Amino acid sequence: MAKGRAGGDAERYIVGVDLGGTNIVLGAMTVDGTQQFAMHAVPTHAELGADAVVGRIVEGVERVIAQTRAETGARRDQFLGVGIGSPGPLDRERGIVIVTPNLGWRDFPLRDRVQEGVKLRATLDNDANCATLGEWWIGAAKGARHVIGLTIGTGIGGGLILDGKLYHGASDVAGEPGHATIDSTGRRCKCGNYGCLEAYASGPAIAERAREALAGGEPSILPAMVGSDLSRITAATIYAAAQEGDALAVQVVRDTARFLGTGIANLLNIFNPEVVVLAGGVTQAGEALFEPLRAEVRRRAFKPAVDACRIVPGELEGNAGVVGAVATFIQWHDIT
């Protein structure tokens, strides 16, 4: 077979798996991060059960390997292993998913099950950690030493990269700035705490704040946009209304920027990072969100910390998690 574009016989590949609540993203990359192969998503859902999900992952990994080999001419032994990103909390050392409300799993040995299925070494890390590491490896935070990543969607996930390495803390649960309180007597959060950033700035929280403003009688085009079914309002609906100049929606976006700016200013004063990368559906508002968000950070954080830090959107979109899953495998096994 012809020598592939990725360097032929000497090239090494790693497969990445990003396990979500509604789909699994898979793909292969070269260990230097320069090339991607067979990136694709496979649907999943909680009702499938853990065994069936493992089945889809194993099937998907085999498909990625076959397709990458077809493209590059690589041998199977040029695939070093599989990096898996999963919702947490989890135990990296033992490769166990401790609990995932979205999938309904408890103490599930995901790493070893995948390892047995594909006969390749596997590693396991938190999905938001993976997304942050992906942006650090080849995306918006490339080359930075200290990075904070926030993935803002249904929830707010976080990842910390300190001195170029994912920071996991004492028991692998570090990196939850979405569950740091910005208002100690504020909104109840799903986690049980009060006033968490997530309770203000996640997608559902943004929609909830818009519904509250509507209930207060403020005029808006939002009800018309959702056929008067207010439960259908999402962050995306609100962003669309704000673009039309809807005053209520504009205010909701500004408040979102203010809440996120407060949480991020806290992280600047604590961590003094070089880059904060924001990704996920909620960041789709673009500069309409980023501009007032950065202004709020400037108002609140210490100037030397503000001066040292870029606050930027992620560049990898839906692939950050799978790219980062590959990178976690590389960091875990110290591959150079």
Add this chain to the structure above:
Amino acid sequence: MAKGRAGGDAERYIVGVDLGGTNIVLGAMTVDGTQQFAMHAVPTHAELGADAVVGRIVEGVERVIAQTRAETGARRDQFLGVGIGSPGPLDRERGIVIVTPNLGWRDFPLRDRVQEGVKLRATLDNDANCATLGEWWIGAAKGARHVIGLTIGTGIGGGLILDGKLYHGASDVAGEPGHATIDSTGRRCKCGNYGCLEAYASGPAIAERAREALAGGEPSILPAMVGSDLSRITAATIYAAAQEGDALAVQVVRDTARFLGTGIANLLNIFNPEVVVLAGGVTQAGEALFEPLRAEVRRRAFKPAVDACRIVPGELEGNAGVVGAVATFIQWHDIT
């Protein structure tokens, strides 16, 4: 001269300097951290000016060396250098104190001035970083991998130890959890931000909250304790009143525990540390403060993060800073 108790000819010593707004603490230690010599404090004040302060430091270091040599029989060349802890922000690489409101300095090359004065290598680090590193080296957080230290007094200083090393961030200003917002629309802080932990739980903030409660007409023994001069109320007065069962003072202490618990719960969810060390005047209330503080943390933080973490008082009291200044010299020069 007789062989000293610290190991004689082969022993190595480092001098530590902890520069504060009202005094300078100095002393020498062996590089293994097991022995301390000539620990003492020298008074200082802002009006002295930088040159006079440098003079007192140089004089103090010479006295420490002389006294240590007298005790141990060490030669002068057994003293490797001087670790200096100073209020910040500062530039460690260039050894410069960028600004210290308490001392009125700006861009002052403290490290080099001390170096020239004593003819020994010197290093410079933030005072709260030093205090945390001291507790990690030989105090309450000894042997832990991930540690957060808070020094709660006139302000709230912080230090982060991650993987056994002080974490400084992108531009040496990391570690200010006292200036993370716990109430986004809350009290104005001296730093310009709103709702900082320091604005609720520093010594002056605690006294201020007590004065506000008194202004509300609540009965209390506090006014009698300060001869009706409410400006003389301090955290210590309030702790004494709380011990007498004064309901207003008890509530102020409980609120303090609640505010600190909120800020510390945030740090647990973000960092997942093994130990949080609390030191400084405000922690003198002991278990009356720590017990409700830990309860608040349990209420707010994720269980795996709570389970992984001890929240303890510092053990080194006024010497944490000088001990840690010695330890920063050791980490900076990688002395083993």
